[in-house]
Structure formats: structure tokens, C-alpha cells
Amino acid sequence: MTSDLLALLPPQALRCGILYCENQPVFDWSGLTHALALLAAVVCHALVQQVCERHSRMTEVRVQTALTGALYKQALSRCSIPGCLPSPAPSLTPLRADVGRLAELPVSLSALWSSSVQGTVCVCLLWRELGPSSLAGLAVLLLLVPLTSAVQRRARLLQVTERVLRGERQQLVQEMLNGIKTVKLLVLEAWFQCRVGIAREKELETLRILGFLTAFSLLDRVCVPFLVRL
Known part of the structure; x- marks a missing residue:
């Protein structure tokens, strides 16, 4: 969510810079301020996006690890032969893809509502600039x-x-x-x-x-x- 909102800062900073150049042909410290603001917005967005991506991947890996461990534990607990260590990999092969998709569910749900918020904000900003x-x-x-x-x-x-x-x-x-x-x-x-x-x-x-x-x-x-x- 934070990364999606920060993605809207560079266009706004660029808009302020363009308006400044149109209204102020002579560059002074204000122009430098707009340029630095644009650079700071881009850098902040890139850093926050990388951090959010890392947390998303870590969450996905942790969920997948927990589900896979629980699945193999359940399969091993069903072994009825004492002292026998079965190989559940062939029987669990069809379930691995389901575990992967289930692990991606939290990230997908987070991206769903954050994308909706970002789309709504973008439409509002475009409506302010372009109208209908x-x-x-x-x-x-x-x-x-x-x-x-x-x-x-x-x-x-x-x-x-x-x-x-x-x-x-x-x-x-x-x-x-x-x-x-x-x-x-x-x-x-x-x-x-x-x-x-x-x-x-x-x-x-x-x-x-x-x-x-x-x-x-x-x-x-x-x-x-x-x-x-x-």
C-alpha cells in the first residue's frame, strides 16, 4: 500500500516542476528544489518498493514452507509400518502446485485491494487534470x-x-x-x-x-x- 501511494509522488513532483518551468523562465533555488523533490520521490519509491517486494516474497516463502511441512508431516504420520520411512514425494506431487498457489494467496489479496486504491486515486488525479x-x-x-x-x-x-x-x-x-x-x-x-x-x-x-x-x-x-x- 505504501509503495503504491509513493508511486504517485514522482508524477506529482514532475507536474510541479513543469508548472514552475512554464511560469518561471529564470531558474533559481525553487527550480533546484523541485528537481531535488523529484529525485527524492523516485528514490523513496524505489527503496520502499524493494522493501515491500522483499517482505512479500518472505511471506510467500514462509507460508509455503509451513504448508509443505504440515503436508509432509501428515503424510509421514499415516505410515502404518513400524520402522518404515515412506517416500511421500510421488503421492504429494499433485499437491505441491496447490500449496504454491495457496502460498501466493496473501500476496495476491494484498495486491488486489492496494491496486484498487491506487487505481481510484489515479482516476481522481486524472479527472482533476483532464476532466471527462x-x-x-x-x-x-x-x-x-x-x-x-x-x-x-x-x-x-x-x-x-x-x-x-x-x-x-x-x-x-x-x-x-x-x-x-x-x-x-x-x-x-x-x-x-x-x-x-x-x-x-x-x-x-x-x-x-x-x-x-x-x-x-x-x-x-x-x-x-x-x-x-x-
Whole structure:
């Protein structure tokens, strides 16, 4: 929240500097003050943004560590064989992605309401400067929201599909390794190789589409502020 509010200081300092240059052609100590104020605003915003980013990442890592530890502890406590140390990694592989998304939830919720506040303040400032013309940028932003939501939903579905395909491929490889003697005896190497190759091709195709959607999301994040300003 503090970082988002400080992000509004450099434009305001720049506005004051531009107004000063328009009204005062001869530079004196006031112009130097405006320049130093702009520099201080940019530096403060950069420092606070880095600190907030660090705290967000630390919070995400701590939540993920706590959830992963609790998950493995629960899995190990279900071992019914005395003296046996099971390997819960294969059975917990599908849950790791869910743990990662759950760990990102606090950061996402914080960014959600802080972005709303920042957007409201920006619209108010633009309304003060441009009047009703500022609503054009707001309209562009509202039009891009459904597109971004659709891309994110598609990306989540592809992530689920990729995990399913990866699990099927790993299960197929595990079956082949468990019955390697039978595979060698019946000369089924080519058949298993073909099946594993087909499964891997499907997985790579899903990852390729997911990469395109991720790139579009990153491009959308970069371009939306410029589109709103235009």
C-alpha cells in the first residue's frame, strides 16, 4: 500500500516542476528544489518498493514452507509400518502446485485491494487534470479486465491439464521400469518408447500454449498502464 501511494509522488513532483518551468523562465533555488523533490520521490519509491517486494516474497516463502511441512508431516504420520520411512514425494506431487498457489494467496489479496486504491486515486488525479477525457482510460481498463480474466482461467486449466499429463507420463515410465524384465523379454521397448513419446509431445504442446498465455499476461501488465494513459 505504501509503495503504491509513493508511486504517485514522482508524477506529482514532475507536474510541479513543469508548472514552475512554464511560469518561471529564470531558474533559481525553487527550480533546484523541485528537481531535488523529484529525485527524492523516485528514490523513496524505489527503496520502499524493494522493501515491500522483499517482505512479500518472505511471506510467500514462509507460508509455503509451513504448508509443505504440515503436508509432509501428515503424510509421514499415516505410515502404518513400524520402522518404515515412506517416500511421500510421488503421492504429494499433485499437491505441491496447490500449496504454491495457496502460498501466493496473501500476496495476491494484498495486491488486489492496494491496486484498487491506487487505481481510484489515479482516476481522481486524472479527472482533476483532464476532466471527462480521463474516463477513456478507465473504459480501456474495464474492457481489458474480461480478456485478462479469460486468459488467466485458460492458463489455470492448462496447468491442471499439464499436471495430469505429467502424472500419466511418470506412471507409464514407472510401469515400464517395474516390469523391465517383461519388457525386455517381449521386446516391447519400441511400443513403450512410442507411448512415452506421445505423452511427452502432449505435455510439451500444453506447456507451449501455457508459455504463450504467460507471455501475453506479462505483456498485458506492461502495456496496460500505457494504454490507459493514451
